[in-house]
Amino acid sequence: MATKATGGIGRFAQDERRRDSDHVSFLKHKGFRWLWIALGLCLAAIAGYLLIDQEPRPNGGSWYGYTLGTIGFALILWLSLLGVRKRRINPGAWSLKAWTSAHVYLGLSLLVIGTLHTGFQIGWNVHTLAYVLMLLVIFSGIYGVYVYATLPQSLSANRKEMTRKQMLEALTAIDRQLESAAQPLGRAEADMVIAALEQDVFAGGPVARLTGSYPGCATARALRAIGTGSQAATRVTALLEKRSEQLAQIRGQLRIRAMLEIWLFIHIPLTIALLAALTAHVISVFYYW
Template sequence: MDAMRRPTILQYRGFRYLKVMFGLMLLAVLAYAGTTTLVGRYLLGITSLLLTVLLMWYGIAKRRTPMNKERRERHAADHYPYPQDASNHGKSERLQGERRITPAKESWFYGGCLQGWLSAHVYLGTALIVLVSLHSGLTFSWSIHTLAYVLMMVVIGSGFFGVYAYLNYPRLITRNMGENSLEAIFRHITELDEQARIRALGFSDDINHLVLMSRQHTRIGGHLIEQLRGDQANCPTRLAVQHIHQLGQTFIHDAQSENLLELYSVLLHKERLVTQARTEIALKARMKIWLYLHVPLSVGLCAAILSHIVSVLFYW
């Protein structure tokens, strides 16, 4: 099974861009040490600028993929058509034909090599830490130059989190949800709320109030902080489970205690489903939230770099 596992973006083509990253770092150190300080820093600055432009282009290339995918599908349909009433065997032949007509040399044009783009994006972005640090000479002050450096480090740091999220969270989502879906969980929670309401009718107003609060005020998702945490402060369902559990310990063993145990089991099952749904939403929110930092900060970084270049060329 492990032998058939698909390599990650970090392992793309035998760590191709990891080797490129180390090569760039080595050349940067040699250029900085082997030339005059000013020449070396200008060379590193130009190289860093070109790398930044290339990394920004990844965002454009990524958004061109749907158009290129449709173009590839139309191209496949033109070369491997089959009638509308074709058998499954004919469809299988067409699918095989689609795979045959997308050779490696065309994959960049059709957007099929975004994994390579992303691998280069990660490793070349990491190389900027060394290149730009040498370019700056590790000399910092309250200036636009230091602001550009800080923005670059924040952008790279958010990118590291994005890599971690996309490599780990999909697996956690699958493990958490299994064969379930959020829609199925919500339907099941609604059914459990109704069961809890019916079972609570034979108890005191306090217990009915707990069940009602659990039904009306339990939030799944909520505001941004709750989505990221995957929890709700003072969750009514959790409080109801805890209170009924404590109450059940004071009951003697009779028919009423058995009814209370059934109510407790229903609310406990609901709490587990609520936790499962919140975990699903939290993992997906964490996969997306970093982009709301990474992309705007990247735009801000471009503006800071432009200001840095103008100030160096005309006011230095």
């Protein structure tokens, strides 16, 4: 944590301030400014909902419902523009950190605004589809913030000061040794080694990556099959163990990366689906007014 600059107006103090702010998490940006704004928005929305007595029951089509719906729609449009904003490196007062901070907190406030807009009327229709998509996007976003805050540490710990390239090179090094060490082996065992060597290091689908379970791992199979019967087999087994360890590190890396990235594969496509559902929701409501 950087220390706070005390006194002095010159370039130094200015730079210190900038450095300070550079190391503040986007969640804590400007003393949780956007958290308070979002909380205020939620409380105002809840208070309004409780104070207005809507007959026969709260409904998205009352004037308050339309107000909440308009706010929600505008928020969703703006939130989805983060993807555009982060690709534009512009000078100006538009800090990407402030934008991200607002994205997170205002996105969370949509849980309240969107839910109140439904009037707690849920059904099998395009309106609830939009609501559910919004919930999924928000929850995937919450997961994203959580893993971004926690997983990079374990990612770094798993690397053990190796780059990804080095991990692959280490595996290649073991493979070269395995190939020569396996020369004395018989046909069946040699085939096992070939299968292990030929299997793509990244083999396995998204589920395997997320769970870290690789039932089809040829290295593990070879390890189980080739015992310590001969000197050559012992050496191959020792090398296969090394390969297995190296694979485990790579797969650990894959698992953490997958957990770190999976939410975006929900968050982004569902955001676009949400925009489509939201369009259908708004148009259908007024088409069949």
